[in-house]
Amino acid sequence: MALTALTLLLLLLPGSTRGDEPGVVQVVVQEDSDAILPCSPSTKENLELKAFNWIKENDSQRDVFLYQSGVTSTGAEKFRGRVSYFTDELKNGNASIIIINATIEDSGNYICVFPQLVPEERFHVELVVGASPKPYFNQVNFRGNRLHLQCVVRGAFPKPEVEFQDSAGNVLPAEEPKVLESGQRYTVTLSTTLTKTDRFRCVSKQKEIHHETFAEINVGVGEKNGKVDNRGSLVAVFLGVFSLAAVLA
Ligand SMILES: *[C@@H]1O[C@H](CO)[C@@H](O)[C@H](O)[C@H]1NC(C)=O
Numbered sequence: 001m002a003l004t005a006l007t008l009l010l011l012l013l014p015g016s017t018r019g020d021e022p023g024v025v026q027v028v029v030q031e032d033s034d035a036i037l038p039c040s041p042s043t044k045e046n047l048e049l050k051a052f053n054w055i056k057e058n059d060s061q062r063d064v065f066l067y068q069s070g071v072t073s074t075g076a077e078k079f080r081g082r083v084s085y086f087t088d089e090l091k092n093g094n095a096s097i098i099i100i101n102a103t104i105e106d107s108g109n110y111i112c113v114f115p116q117l118v119p120e121e122r123f124h125v126e127l128v129v130g131a132s133p134k135p136y137f138n139q140v141n142f143r144g145n146r147l148h149l150q151c152v153v154r155g156a157f158p159k160p161e162v163e164f165q166d167s168a169g170n171v172l173p174a175e176e177p178k179v180l181e182s183g184q185r186y187t188v189t190l191s192t193t194l195t196k197t198d199r200f201r202c203v204s205k206q207k208e209i210h211h212e213t214f215a216e217i218n219v220g221v222g223e224k225n226g227k228v229d230n231r232g233s234l235v236a237v238f239l240g241v242f243s244l245a246a247v248l249a
Helices: 087-092
Strands: 009-012 025-030 035-037 051-056 063-068 071-074 083-085 097-099 108-114 121-130 136-143 146-156 161-165 178-182 185-194 199-206 211-220 237-247
Touching: 025 035, 035 121, 063 083, 083 087, 136 211, 146 161, 146 199, 146 211, 161 185, 185 199
Parallel strands: 025 121
Antiparallel strands: 009 025, 035 097, 051 063, 051 108, 063 071, 083 097, 108 121, 136 146, 146 185, 161 199, 178 185, 199 211, 211 237
16 A cells, blocks of 8 residues: 555646635645645634635535534535544634545545635645556567567556656657546556567656656576577566556655
């Protein structure tokens, strides 16, 4: 579960400031982890006896969480039991909420509104809930003296870019990736045919969420006098398959 261990990045996106509103804050988490959506008015005044609403934009079930003087209500069914605020933070002027076990479907634009503040203050938060499954090699075989590799990334969000690399980190030529979309998830299959043996990586990159993960495979062949013996039996020796995940901040 190393991947779900809080991949929380707070990025202030310059250029997304609208009028005199504060900028949009982007929150990125992996699915099944918890997402904190930040909201703190500049006045830092005690909010315990105030009102604030969290709304998800462009959603038919837009009410996320409503607070008024200590009375709370979760809005839409899908948020029920999954959203709460920080009781002890209100007096510090902090109306952030937490969404437990975030799902890909929770991704979207949220607004925190203080209807009573004059002027009314609104805070925009873009939540991206990523799914970053590790790639895996599902085909490693020889056709003649050519090595055929196929790698699959199953059920990722956002759509990953997949590539093969050799042990020196060079990106290897590959066929056009096959992309299947199901719900909001993407399954990407990438194939290539190579004429050398090496330690290869299949790398899955999701730039939007600054995430990268890869699988690694060592392919060696029986060699005679430095030449590949393609008359006899070509045996691929898999010295090991490793999968590693890296989070690039
Ligand atoms: C508001 O409270 C949350 C939860 O404790 C915390 O993560 C966040 O940093 C706080 N924000 C500010 C501006 O103090």
